[in-house]
Amino acid sequence: MKVAVCGLGKAGKELIKYMREQPDIKLVAAFCRMYSINKGKDIGDIIGSKCTGITAIEINDAEAVLLQTKADVVIDFSTPAASKKLVNICKKHGIPIVICTTGFAPDDLEWLRQQGKSGDFGIIHAPNVTMGINVLLSAIAHIAEELPDYDYQITETHHSKKMDIPSGTAKKIARVLCDALPPEKGKVIPIHSVRAGGYIGIHEVLVVGENERITITHESFSRKAFVEGAVHAARYIQDKKGWHEMADVIRQH
Numbered sequence: 103m104k105v106a107v108c109g110l111g112k113a114g115k116e117l118i119k120y121m122r123e124q125p126d127i128k129l130v131a132a133f134c135r136m137y138s139i140n141k142g143k144d145i146g147d148i149i150g151s152k153c154t155g156i157t158a159i160e161i162n163d164a165e166a167v168l169l170q171t172k173a174d175v176v177i178d179f180s181t182p183a184a185s186k187k188l189v190n191i192c193k194k195h196g197i198p199i200v201i202c203t204t205g206f207a208p209d210d211l212e213w214l215r216q217q218g219k220s221g222d223f224g225i226i227h228a229p230n231v232t233m234g235i236n237v238l239l240s241a242i243a244h245i246a247e248e249l250p251d252y253d254y255q256i257t258e259t260h261h262s263k264k265m266d267i268p269s270g271t272a273k274k275i276a277r278v279l280c281d282a283l284p285p286e287k288g289k290v291i292p293i294h295s296v297r298a299g300g301y302i303g304i305h306e307v308l309v310v311g312e313n314e315r316i317t318i319t320h321e322s323f324s325r326k327a328f329v330e331g332a333v334h335a336a337r338y339i340q341d342k343k344g345w346h347e348m349a350d351v352i353r354q355h
Contacts, residue, residue: 103340106131106168108188109179110140110158113202113325115149117177120329122151127333130171134158135184165191173197175336182206189217189225198224198339202231202332204270218345226339228348229270231331233355235305235320236348239278242307242318246282252311254279259296259304268293271305279307 105127107114114132121127132148134140141160146153159167161184168176168191176192176199178185185203192199201214211227218225228236246254258272276291302322309316322328331348338351 103337104128104130104172104174105336106133106164106171106173106176107179108133108161108164108176108184109181109203110134110138110148111179113179113328116325117179117329117332118145118149119151120326120333124333126337129154129156130173131164131167132156132158133161133164133167133180133184133188135181136160136162161187164188165195168192168197169195175200175340177332177336178203179332182210186210186213189214192225193217193220193222196223196343198336198342199226200231200332200335200339201225201227202229202328204229205266206270215345221343224339224342224344224346226335226346226348226351228331228335229274230303230305230328231335231348232320232322232327233331233334233352234322234327235271236331236352238305238307238318238320239275240349240352242275242309243278243282245309245316245318246279249309249311249316250284252309252316254283255292255294255308255310257294257296257304257306257308259298259301261300261302262297264297267297268295269303269305271303275305275307 132145140158143158144153145156178201185201214227256272258269272293279291304321306319335351
């Protein structure tokens with residue numbers, strides 16, 4: 103499977119390192135933001151490894167590079183603006199894409215769904231691609247259906263430099279709860295956000311009744327958890343079209 107990566111931040115670098123250990127995956131392109139200091143650098147230099155012969159390309163040149171390299175899948179850890187550019191390119195040329203980017207506005211999320219539902223290409227968007235968090239989503243939906251009269255709250259903790267508050271994952275958890283709870287209970291799920299130090303990501307769902315409490319917590323110890331999930335998603339979507347969820351990836355996995 104030939105993969106192009108967009109986004110050369112911490113997650114993107116970890117993704118490239120991980121892919122180089124996978125015998126069935128070949129990195130064919132890597133895209134950075136406009137005017138990035140990484141532009142033109144060998145990917146090996148960027149991740150602190152030996153040269154790969156692949157240089158970082160600005161996102162505006164992505165279309166030509168994707169066609170030249172014949173990438174099978176794009177994995178995106180960039181920004182909403184860059185993601186939307188990639189989606190337009192991938193839709194035009196039928197290239198599947200896994201979007202791991204967070205910070206989308208509600209209108210942008212709906213736009214992504216509509217692009218995927220066109221059937222012109224395959225798309226997965228997951229604000230958190232870790233396998234564990236997506237199993238948690240299934241679990242809390244079941245709990246909400248069984249305990250509709252309980253109160254629900256979410257606390258998310260991330261590193262001090264994370265920009266989007268609350269996290270995309272916390273919003274996704276809230277949406278799942280709202281869908282599973284009766285309308286009068288599921289209108290607003292409180293989300294508490296903490297930004298401190300170097301936390302990679304903790305999401306806690308508190309379920310409270312009059313006489314008991316359930317707490318479900320997911321913590322990512324390493325960005326490798328996101329990377330592994332993104333690669334599972336890429337393997338899943340490479341031969342598919344339409345809009346897909348991480349729940350589909352987990353069922354197949």
